Amino acid sequence: xxxxxxxxxxxxxxxxxxxxxxxxxxxxxxxxxxxxxxxxxxxxxxxxxxxxxxxxxxxxxxxxxxxxxxxxxxxxxxxxxxxxxxxxxxxxxxxxxxxxxxxxxxxxxxxxxxxxxxxxxxxxxxxxxxxxxxxxxxxxxxxxxxxxxxxxxxxxxxxxxxxxxxxxxxxxxxxxxxxxxxxxxxxxxxxxxxxxxxxxxxxxxxxxxxxxxxxxxxxxxxxxxxxxxxxxxxxxxxxxxxxxxxxxxxxxxxxxxxxxxxxxxxxxxxxxxxxxxxxxxxxxxxxxxxxxxxxxxxxxxxxxxxxxxxxxxxxxxxxxxxxxxxxxxxxxxxxxxxxxxxxxxxxxxxxxxxxxxxxxxxxxxxxxxxxxxxxxxxxxxxxxxxxxxxxxxxxxxxxxxxxxxxxxxxxxxxxxxxxxxxxxxxxxxxxxxxxxxxxxxxxxxxxxxxxxxxxxxxxxxx
Numbered sequence: 001x002x003x004x005x006x007x008x009x010x011x012x013x014x015x016x017x018x019x020x021x022x023x024x025x026x027x028x029x030x031x032x033x034x035x036x037x038x039x040x041x042x043x044x045x046x047x048x049x050x051x052x053x054x055x056x057x058x059x060x061x062x063x064x065x066x067x068x069x070x071x072x073x074x075x076x077x078x079x080x081x082x083x084x085x086x087x088x089x090x091x092x093x094x095x096x097x098x099x100x101x102x103x104x105x106x107x108x109x110x111x112x113x114x115x116x117x118x119x120x121x122x123x124x125x126x127x128x129x130x131x132x133x134x135x136x137x138x139x140x141x142x143x144x145x146x147x148x149x150x151x152x153x154x155x156x157x158x159x160x161x162x163x164x165x166x167x168x169x170x171x172x173x174x175x176x177x178x179x180x181x182x183x184x185x186x187x188x189x190x191x192x193x194x195x196x197x198x199x200x201x202x203x204x205x206x207x208x209x210x211x212x213x214x215x216x217x218x219x220x221x222x223x224x225x226x227x228x229x230x231x232x233x234x235x236x237x238x239x240x241x242x243x244x245x246x247x248x249x250x251x252x253x254x255x256x257x258x259x260x261x262x263x264x265x266x267x268x269x270x271x272x273x274x275x276x277x278x279x280x281x282x283x284x285x286x287x288x289x290x291x292x293x294x295x296x297x298x299x300x301x302x303x304x305x306x307x308x309x310x311x312x313x314x315x316x317x318x319x320x321x322x323x324x325x326x327x328x329x330x331x332x333x334x335x336x337x338x339x340x341x342x343x344x345x346x347x348x349x350x351x352x353x354x355x356x357x358x359x360x361x362x363x364x365x366x367x368x369x370x371x372x373x374x375x376x377x378x379x380x381x382x383x384x385x386x387x388x389x390x391x392x393x394x395x396x397x398x399x400x401x402x403x404x405x406x407x408x409x410x411x412x413x414x415x416x417x418x419x420x421x422x423x424x425x426x427x428x429x430x431x432x433x434x435x436x437x438x439x440x441x442x443x444x445x446x447x448x449x450x451x452x453x454x455x456x457x458x459x460x461x462x
Contacts, residue, residue, distance in 0.1 A: 057450035065096035065113035087133035106442035159344035195342035227299035257290035333362035359399030
């Protein structure tokens with residue numbers, strides 16, 4: 001049994017290793033020459049089609065998009081324990097609502113559909129390609145490695161957030177040490193990031209603020225994009241298995257001159273005659289570092305002396321074909337939980353795809369998650385939650401003026417076998433309903449609450 005809640009199709013769990021390409025795992029032996037290492041490398045291919053449709057409330061605009069793309073990844077066989085990797089992807093806008101169209105009532109454009117392409121250039125329909133991986137890897141010990149260059153990682157603070165066409169990629173040094181059965185260590189330092197929904201690689205400071213920036217604690221629109229002074233990110237994590245049924249993970253992230261965050265999660269399960277009972281606890285603490293990103297207060301990503309804390313609980317039962325869990329997360333009123341949305345999705349137990357609680361404080365979140373696996377090729381998941389956020393006018397604790405809401409997801413995944421092996425299909429239906437009594441202006445409602453969202457995804461891996 002996995003200690004984390006099952007996440008599938010296009011949403012990898014944050015404690016899993018990246019598996020975007022889904023090719024067969026191979027461990028080729030060291031070759032006797034660089035030429036043979038290149039000749040005996042492996043190639044993975046991936047084609048992806050994504051349909052997204054957002055049905056907003058009443059007179060607010062409806063948006064849709066058809067995206068198609070494909071890519072390849074090559075990794076050489078090792079020579080003297082060194083390997084070389086290269087991977088890229090292209091995306092086409094087949095037929096969509098005009099991505100630069102703005103709704104007349106809210107003055108807002110598409111949210112989910114634009115994120116399939118390049119959020120920095122809504123006019124771009126054809127030239128969307130990205131070099132995602134370009135690295136040199138050195139293998140040592142039994143299963144350890146260090147990788148230098150552009151690559152994919154999956155951690156609580158920087159992760160794939162792979163619910164669109166392509167994931168987030170990083171550039172830097174990343175090491176994975178797996179020399180013990182009871183613990184492993186991951187650590188690295190990065191100087192650039194290519195967020196999902198973009199096609200460029202950005203310096204650390206430049207990458208913060210590409211997504212909507214919200215409001216500062218005084219209620220003024222944020223303008224920190226292109227003004228955050230941060231040269232690097234340092235990230236380290238420890239995964240420890242002191243006992244067979246117990247797992248502890250601890251992560252630390254430092255964004256130079258901006259903020260520091262630490263994460264701890266404890267997972268445990270025990271077999272019973274009914275199935276495996278499992279439970280987990282999670283805690284996150286963060287604080288501002290240096291100038292919070294800028295010496296000019298109007299351009300700071302995070303206020304000086306800012307702190308925030310969250311904790312979460314999970315309890316569930318894992319049966320033969322069913323998994324149930326009750327999840328709770330609390331962001332205290334100490335301050336907003338802040339995390340660059342460009343870098344990954346939040347690691348909360350209550351996370352349900354297509355919305356986040358980042359940017360808010362004083363939050364109580366509750367989620368019921370049910371997964372049914374009738375066979376090896378089918379997975380059906382139902383997620384429902386209630387997210388109690390501060391009043392939309394309480395900007396000190398509500399960066400994006402997001403109202404409290406109910407969130408319901410139905411997720412269906414099918415993986416084909418036989419002659420269609422490599423093909424999978426995924427359907428996601430999402431509903432988000434406003435739970436705040438105060439009337440919402442169109443700009444605070446569109447693409448956020450009182451909406452239906454439909455996603456259909458087809459992947460072919462080879």
